[in-house]
Amino acid sequence: MDVLDPLTDGHGRRISDLRVSVTDRCNFRCQYCMPADGLPWLDREEVLRFEEIERLVELFVALGVEDLRLTGGEPLVRRDFPRLVSMLAAIDGLEDLSLTTNGYLLERDAMALVDAGIGRINVSIDSLQRDRFFQMTRRDALPQVLRGIEAIAAFPQIHPIKVNAVAMRDFTEVEALRFAEFARSTKFQVRFIEFMPLDADRSWRPDTVLAGEELRAMIDAVHPLEELPRKPSATARVFRFRDSEGEIGFINPVSEPFCADCNRVRLTADGRLRTCLFSLHETDLRGPLRAGADDGELEEIIRAAVWRKELKHRINEPGFRRPARTMSAIGG
Numbered sequence: 001m002d003v004l005d006p007l008t009d010g011h012g013r014r015i016s017d018l019r020v021s022v023t024d025r026c027n028f029r030c031q032y033c034m035p036a037d038g039l040p041w042l043d044r045e046e047v048l049r050f051e052e053i054e055r056l057v058e059l060f061v062a063l064g065v066e067d068l069r070l071t072g073g074e075p076l077v078r079r080d081f082p083r084l085v086s087m088l089a090a091i092d093g094l095e096d097l098s099l100t101t102n103g104y105l106l107e108r109d110a111m112a113l114v115d116a117g118i119g120r121i122n123v124s125i126d127s128l129q130r131d132r133f134f135q136m137t138r139r140d141a142l143p144q145v146l147r148g149i150e151a152i153a154a155f156p157q158i159h160p161i162k163v164n165a166v167a168m169r170d171f172t173e174v175e176a177l178r179f180a181e182f183a184r185s186t187k188f189q190v191r192f193i194e195f196m197p198l199d200a201d202r203s204w205r206p207d208t209v210l211a212g213e214e215l216r217a218m219i220d221a222v223h224p225l226e227e228l229p230r231k232p233s234a235t236a237r238v239f240r241f242r243d244s245e246g247e248i249g250f251i252n253p254v255s256e257p258f259c260a261d262c263n264r265v266r267l268t269a270d271g272r273l274r275t276c277l278f279s280l281h282e283t284d285l286r287g288p289l290r291a292g293a294d295d296g297e298l299e300e301i302i303r304a305a306v307w308r309k310e311l312k313h314r315i316n317e318p319g320f321r322r323p324a325r326t327m328s329a330i331g332g
């Protein structure tokens with residue numbers, strides 16, 4: 001496909017990062033994401049087929065997207081997922097192909113994912129203690145997830161491997177130093193993500209957020225930290241330990257929004273384009289795709305939607321409205 005003029009939004013931001021949700025289904029029920037009983041899943045025919053995802057990603061890459069992250073729901077529950085990875089890895093011009101997973105099926109799939117051409121993997125782990133992990137994810141799965149992350153770490157070409165923990169008040173405080181020790185003693189970069197109002201249980205309140213700065217100060221008091229330089233579009237502030245190996249990062253969308261440098265858009269499992277995690281509007285790409293739109297028509301729809309990308313989220317403003325979809329249905 002020819003290279004086209006790069007995608008830009010109406011605020012002058014260049015869009016170079018696409019997150020594709022490959023399924024809304026999940027085998028976990030994390031407190032901050034899904035209800036205990038799950039959500040009504042999309043019907044099979046509503047979900048984009050591999051060839052449809054491939055076609056849209058090719059178009060986004062022609063429009064200047066360089067980084068693609070596959071997410072969900074839980075991507076590894078999608079049947080034959082490594083085959084999709086190999087289809088996408090073959091797209092010319094894609095520089096970075098990564099995956100976010102809860103790690104439960106990683107032991108099974110590690111080799112297939114590497115063979116398919118995955119570049120980087122993030123694994124979500126909210127606690128390093130089995131009972132607290134169970135409390136947060138509603139699954140007694142920590143040993144299985146740790147086996148998964150070890151299985152992927154056996155492949156040195158998958159680098160870096162990051163561990164993401166959602167930071168919640170009255171839960172994550174006691175995890176901070178354990179994760180710091182983990183980051184110091186393994187090659188995994190640990191990152192804390194502030195809890196955002198995208199949970200299906202609607203338990204988010206401003207005071208349920210544990211700010212990254214608070215966690216950073218707790219860790220710094222025991223293991224002094226030094227901030228590393230960052231790219232403007234990077235979401236995490238990353239620190240190294242002054243006295244040992246290892247890195248620890250803080251993604252602070254609530255306390256320190258990074259919207260001004262946002263370069264990303266999202267495609268849901270049912271083919272809707274979302275220009276912000278908190279978008280109240282989304283743009284249907286599946287309908288036109290299945291109705292036979294050519295690349296030029298799809299390009300026009302994508303450009304118009306991206307042009308209207310939100311300036312910023314409004315979590316901290318009065319009158320903030322949550323999107324109808326919650327995290328697992330958006331693709332985090």
Ligand code: SAM
Nearest residue numbers: 032033072073074100101102124195196327332
């Ligand atoms: N199931 C995979 C996983 O958990 O890694 C991928 C999808 S999950 C929606 C992507 C990321 O979003 C995970 O790291 C998860 O912890 C994070 N997440 C989910 N709900 C969140 C919330 N309300 N606030 C902040 N992060 C959240």
Ligand code: SF4
Nearest residue numbers: 026028030033073102
């Ligand atoms: Fe599933 Fe990931 Fe949501 Fe947890 S955060 S319920 S693993 S989609």
